[in-house]
Amino acid sequence: MTSVPPLLRLDGIVKSFPGVRALRGVSFDVRPGEVHALLGENGAGKSTLIKVMSGVHRPDEGRVEVDGRPVDFGSPQEAQAAGIAAIYQELLLFPELSVAENVFMGHAPRLSWGGIDWDQTRARTAEILQSLDIHDLDPDTPVGALSVGNRQRVEIAKALSMNARVLIMDEPTAALTEADVERLFGIVRRLRERGVGIIYISHRLVEIFDLADRVTVLRDGEYVGTHEVRDVTEPQLISMMVGRTIDQLYPHRTANPGKVVLEAKSVAYPGTVEEASLTLRAGEIVGLAGLVGSGRSELAQILFGVTPASAGQILVDGQPVTIRSPADAKRLGIAYVPEDRGTQGLIRPMRIRHNVSLAVLKELARFFFIDRGREQELARRDIERFKIRASSMDQVVGKLSGGNQQKVVLAKWLATRPRILILDEPTRGIDVGAKAEIHKIMSELAAQGMAVLMISSELPEVLGMSDRVLVMREGRIVAGFDRAEATQERIAAAMMRSAQQERAA
């Protein structure tokens, strides 16, 4: 036992959102001068937990303590005042403003009459940067002109300017080059020596072994365990993350793949997808696994013409095709249920009836006018088939729950009678019941001969639903497994293996 109380301690934290229990009794603490890694799959509750720590969310149950005293943060400002700062994946900087202005945004040193003391602001920014061994950043440079690595250093300086004693870093290396990662590690170690407690979130196991002192694993919002990093191995951590229970929920189905309907040959899009190739057969569900940023969603968007491929070839039924827009893809019998139903899937102010008919307006029209009878029939059938819970087909979709909204998006696309269905995170953020219903629909569609490509960050879902699993990493498809040979450990290992390890192997 340590004699000093931890800087920050959370005990039995419970946090629910409508339809989801994001955290169910999670405990966590960070001591002065340690790097404590937080590990878990997407949706495990890491983001919610750090938002509780940083005052964005208030927990429903449980205790938060700073220096052994209970606290109740009502806002991020209160958490900052207590010395807790967070650096999120999306850096929250003002590109038009200078480094110094960003570092001291909201708490700049003042002159006696209340004006901002610019000399002090610049001098103290330079001082903080010096202390982090950063000598190549001019406090007067506009942040917009900086590289991602440098922007992140500005964020760290900003946190230190508020005298942060606990620094939360949410996947800080996700967008960094290798040289920048090395520098970041140097800075983190320097902060640790100074007694700062660092909470480090990352998917990359290598980094955790490199940097962290302790590691805590979350799964499905539950606390799995905390270990000293020197006492655990990589396979142990992976199995803690993915769990052992293969879900009984997934519908059983014997795959009966037909002929190849979609083939991508070395398709690419600058910066996200490099030479990805895949084939998709009628009647099979192919799971596409990979970390966020591995290029999964971007590959789907290439296939659907949202961001047309810059190189490579796409074949439908063995014929080369050009897909320059979603309208092209739709004509070829491709449907796409996007990752973010709010911004890409739904017209929120519109009724259910009008949303489900949106992709088939031309088919429903007689001359210029929509055949209302057929539209109503479509909506009624979909509401029944997908068990959409709504007061009527005229209900505005913005009022529906997440699961029902997702069903509306799915219904809209199935109305086009596609032969190829691409689903990006089809069950993210929806309740268990709706999830099972969507899985059932997917199985039925595949049984009827539809080719389904499913992107998912949930490994149990990938394993439970897929006939074949493809793994993407750094814009390429790096592994493929048949159902029989696919295990959570193998997929997770392929997802996370670093480029160095690959070269060494």
Add this chain to the structure above:
Amino acid sequence: MAATMALPARASAGSRLRRFLFSQEGILLIAIIVLFVAVGAYNQRFLSANNLSTIFLGNAYIAVAAIGMSMVIVSGNIDVSVGSLIGVLATISGTIAVSGWPLWLAWTLPILAGMAISAVSGWLIAYLRVPSIVVTLGMLSILKGGLISVTAGAWINNLPQGYHLAQLRPLGVPMAVWFMIVLTALAAFWMRYSGFGRSIYAVGGNAEAARLAGIDRARTVFIVFVIHGFFAGIAAVLFATQLSVIQSTVPPNLELTVITASVVGGVSILGGTGTVIGSTLAAILIAAIGSSLVFINVSPYWLRAVQGLLILLTVLADLARRRKRARHR
């Protein structure tokens, strides 16, 4: 989960009536009725055929312009140049009429000109992705400045016999009012039941989701602006032919009155919702308020302030509805 759900496919007649009464259109209709009854009780002359005719004849063109404006706003855009456009088109109409060309050209060429000018704005907005507020602000200055430079503010007099289309009275009702009613009905039907009308709502409601559904955003916005030019052209012809002279200047604050009619009519400034029936009812309400100020002995200069108040009330009501919706989620 497998239990069958009793799901009413469509709302019952009673709940549909209730929904109408609480909709923007219902509230406006009630407000108009209340206003006419109340002001009429205070001063009977307010309800005289003469006054009613003045209210409607003098303001129908605003309602017509607000139809096109509503489509533009529903699509997620705005046109602040519509007042100047109407001024220019009215002057074109009058100039054609006094130059001795056939009257039907004086009535139709301004409409084509309106579509052409609006097509230019629409092209910049739809295909070059310039924000509509910027494009139409520029267009406002060009049209207003151009009009004053060319006409030097001279009035057009001596308009030929038979030119005054708006004043014709088939079945005793001014032609301008017929235009307002018929165009509102046609546009409302078009917006509600045509595939194109649906795509205007889709693009304004969520441009990205509409694009993924295969709807051509740029084409939709471009056509909306051309249609808007069509309505602005008709509005200009009604405006030009309702008085004995054409002032060849831009009626002050006309664009604001037209936008006010749309917004008070329930068209969300964020795009995606609203109807042209609402905007026409709002245009009538604004006109009636303007006239009633005279009858209850309030300076007509207060009209502007009342319009402003109406906008704020509408926005507050809209906010309240949104909040309620958000809580239900």
